[in-house]
Amino acid sequence: MSLRIIVLAKQVPDTRNVGKDAMKDDGTINRSALAAIFNPEDLNALEQALRLKEQYSDSTITLLTMGPPRAAEIIREGLFRGIDNGYLLTDRVFAGADTLATSYTLHMAIKKIGNFDIIISGRQAIDGDTAQVGPQVAEKLGIPQITYAEEIQSVKNGKIFIKRRLEHGIEIVEGKLPMLVTVNNSAPECRPRNARLIQKYKYAKTPSEKETENRIYVDLYKSRPYLNLIEWSASDIGVDNKQCGLSGSPTKVKKIENVVFQIKESKILDSSDIQIEELIVELMTNHTIG
Numbered sequence: 407m408s409l410r411i412i413v414l415a416k417q418v419p420d421t422r423n424v425g426k427d428a429m430k431d432d433g434t435i436n437r438s439a440l441a442a443i444f445n446p447e448d449l450n451a452l453e454q455a456l457r458l459k460e461q462y463s464d465s466t467i468t469l470l471t472m473g474p475p476r477a478a479e480i481i482r483e484g485l486f487r488g489i490d491n492g493y494l495l496t497d498r499v500f501a502g503a504d505t506l507a508t509s510y511t512l513h514m515a516i517k518k519i520g521n522f523d524i525i526i527s528g529r530q531a532i533d534g535d536t537a538q539v540g541p542q543v544a545e546k547l548g549i550p551q552i553t554y555a556e557e558i559q560s561v562k563n564g565k566i567f568i569k570r571r572l573e574h575g576i577e578i579v580e581g582k583l584p585m586l587v588t589v590n591n592s593a594p595e596c597r598p599r600n601a602r603l604i605q606k607y608k609y610a611k612t613p614s615e616k617e618t619e620n621r622i623y624v625d626l627y628k629s630r631p632y633l634n635l636i637e638w639s640a641s642d643i644g645v646d647n648k649q650c651g652l653s654g655s656p657t658k659v660k661k662i663e664n665v666v667f668q669i670k671e672s673k674i675l676d677s678s679d680i681q682i683e684e685l686i687v688e689l690m691t692n693h694t695i696g
Contacts, residue, residue, distance in 0.1 A: 408464035409561060411455045412519065414512060414527035414540065415448040415469055415484065417477040421532050442476060444483050447528025449596035451589040454558045455526050456488050456597065462561065466490045468522075470515055472500055472508065475614040481635055485607040486599035492635060493519065494612055499640040502652035505534070509542035511650055514643045516547060524566065525586040529554065537588070544586035551586040552579055556593045612637040 419440035452469075459465040469484040469492035471477050481492030495515055503511065516522065525544070530537035537553075544551035556571040559578070567580045571592045609626060611619065612635045616627065627633055640647055648654060675681045689695045 407462050407561070408466070409458055409462050409523045410521055411458060411465060411467045412516060412522050412525045413448070413452050413455045413467060413469045413484070413489065414525060414543070415452065415471050415480050416445045416528075416531050417442045417471065417473050417480045418445045418531050418533045419443075442479070444480055445528055445531045445533075447530060447532075447589060447591050449528075450591055450593040451526045451528045451587075452484060452487065452489070453594055453596040454555070454587070454589055455524075458524070458558060458561065459488065468492060468519060470512065470519070471495065472503075472511060472515075475612065475637075478612045478615060478635055478637075482607060482610055483599070485610060486603050487597060488600065488603065494635065494637045495639075495643070496612075496614065496637060497639040497650075499645075499647050499650045502655060503650060504655035504657035505536050505538040505542060506656060507650050507652075507654035509539050509546055510654060511643070511645060512539070513543050513546035514645050515638060516543070518638070518643050523583050523585075524558075524561075525549075525584070526558075527586070527588050529588045529590050540586060540588040547584075547586070549584050549586055550581050551588070552581055553588045555587050555589045558587065607633070609633050610635050 420443050455467045459467055467484075467489040469481055469489050471480045471492070472495035473480075475494075475496055477496065478494050481489075481494060484492055493515060495511060500507075500511055516525065525540075525547075527540040527543075529540070531539070541551055541553065552566075552568050552570065554570045554572060555568045556576065557569040559567045559569055561567070561583070564583050565580050566583060566585050566587070567578065568587060570577050570579060571590050609623065610633045611627070614637060615635075616623075640650060673685070675685060686695075
């Protein structure tokens with residue numbers, strides 16, 4: 407059995423190093439001022455896709471990402487780990503999209519890609535923490551979804567079996583293909599990059615990137631077509647521009663505020679069971695825990 411898998415991944419700003427220039431005046435992220443990384447939970451999703459590919463021969467993995475031209479790095483990171491191909495959605499029309507506009511653009515691109523069995527994405531991106539894009543894509547495509555996945559256990563007879571990690575435990579669920587799955591950060595970490603694949607794909611570029619390349623590489627891209635990464639604009643996927651980017655985003659940022667946690671009081675305990683129990687009761691009473 408072979409599976410056609412699409413992984414939704416995002417290049418996100420490294421929120422561990424947010425400074426005063428992190429936001430623009432219009433409330434959108436100033437991505438040029440922040441280092442960019444592979445969204446962590448999308449890496450968990452990628453690992454699940456790679457395990458399915460190992461489990462079911464002849465399966466293929468396509469990575470789909472949306473962002474500025476530099477987001478092509480996400481596709482290369484996927485190729486270094488074992489995906490088969492990728493698509494970069496990049497256009498000024500897509501800029502400033504909220505979850506509604508993002509899911510609209512992604513679902514239009516998926517329709518252009520064509521047939522698929524499973525779409526896998528991270529539960530949420532660290533630059534938004536909404537956990538909405540995956541489910542919205544599923545709704546727009548009219549397919550079922552399973553969220554909070556910790557492990558995709560198997561696929562057989564047109565059904566997928568998944569272990570979900572919930573707040574108070576785990577459950578095993580099944581669903582019919584095609585299916586969209588969102589993956590938690592409790593899922594296994596993604597494998598490291600493969601040295602041989604790095605050597606094979608290190609020169610893989612999108613058309614936008616090749617415009618700034620030295621001309622000596624022209625023949626390389628002709629002789630090795632797998633190095634030509636696909637880049638789609640708004641017109642390529644046939645979107646309604648009014649539903650993309652800022653114009654298609656009803657969510658507006660009203661205010662950005664930096665919150666710094668400071669210690670105002672402390673309490674020293676000994677190792678007695680009574681004091682520990684009293685502390686737990688106090689923390690539960692003020693809803694710090696529980």
